[in-house]
Amino acid sequence: MEGEIVARYEGVSPSVIRRLPRYYRFLEDLQKKDVHRISSRELSQLMNLTASQIRQDLNCFGGFGQQGYGYNVDALLGEIGNILGLHKGYKVILIGAGNLGLAIAKHMSFETKGFNLIGIFDKQKELIGMPVRHLVISDVNRLENFCKTFSPQVAILCIPREEAPELADRLVNYGIKGFWNFSHYDLAMDYQDIAVENVHLGDSLMTLCYEISEILE
């Protein structure tokens, strides 16, 4: 079934895929507000996109919109969720329980985004044993055993840049297939067949700097 979905949408450009989470968020909000049908014009105003951009993006997936009816919010939400795989519940571990790691562990809604957080690790003795959500922070030395036993597929790296390459290598050896990487070190270049999302918050801040200078000067 899932294989079919992937095959059905092969050839969809990465930039369309990258926009899907945003559609998903807006559609989810609409559903929460009990809106079940929306025209591409209304959706475009809401999302600050052109209606033609929306039609183009969503047509890639077979077109859920009907002329004169608009989009069925529930059907579209379900389908985008399927495409993204948000029902998969991939097992994820988080390494580095500093402020950023804790913020993510505590506040990210993993369950609605395709993941299930099953472990948090740190090397600092003071943090080990501290409860976070339904988990307790474990010693990073126990990573190998943990991975052998529970086979997590994804690791979140909230560790310093200089520790990232070595730890990522180890984790790949332990069977990790994907990284959500906050370490300021770009992992993508080093691995084949490993999914990587490098998050560079500084890039977003530099972009804001450009935007604000355009406004102020």
Place this chain on the structure above:
Amino acid sequence: MEGEIVARYEGVSPSVIRRLPRYYRFLEDLQKKDVHRISSRELSQLMNLTASQIRQDLNCFGGFGQQGYGYNVDALLGEIGNILGLHKGYKVILIGAGNLGLAIAKHMSFETKGFNLIGIFDKQKELIGMPVRHLVISDVNRLENFCKTFSPQVAILCIPREEAPELADRLVNYGIKGFWNFSHYDLAMDYQDIAVENVHLGDSLMTLCYEISEILE
């Protein structure tokens, strides 16, 4: 002078602008490693882009590369920094000193990204007075006075979604011209002539979910 730069680069697409911080990061790394000259082929391997994409992007800015010589790392770094405005030192305040706010306040290198962090605010009494870097967390009730006195241009919102619209309105009234917004509420739609970078970490996690499902299934 800056006006000239902006004018010189008018018409450059937002997607090119959005890629500049990544170029900046890689060029900065090269400079730190004492590399002062690089071919577009080498740069493309490093950044996992095609050489023609790099030439296209950088040609927008007048072409710093020379046939047979490659790019002058220092000149290119300086110019991209100028375009982004990273020397501006815009005054920024941070609101919400939870785990995420503290992670950003403590670890983000504002100075190298165009900003100067001049205030941190929270409403929780226990946090007020706590030292963070060179600052002390202030009561959010003092925002208005603070803004009148020090005229920050940008606010970082690390507050819950439901508090974002009202607080953003107030901050715009206090003269704030840009937001770095982590509140899960999209601000862009509500304001004209205000720069907004909405950071949705969940979008990145959903994209990773898609990528990992492509690998595993």
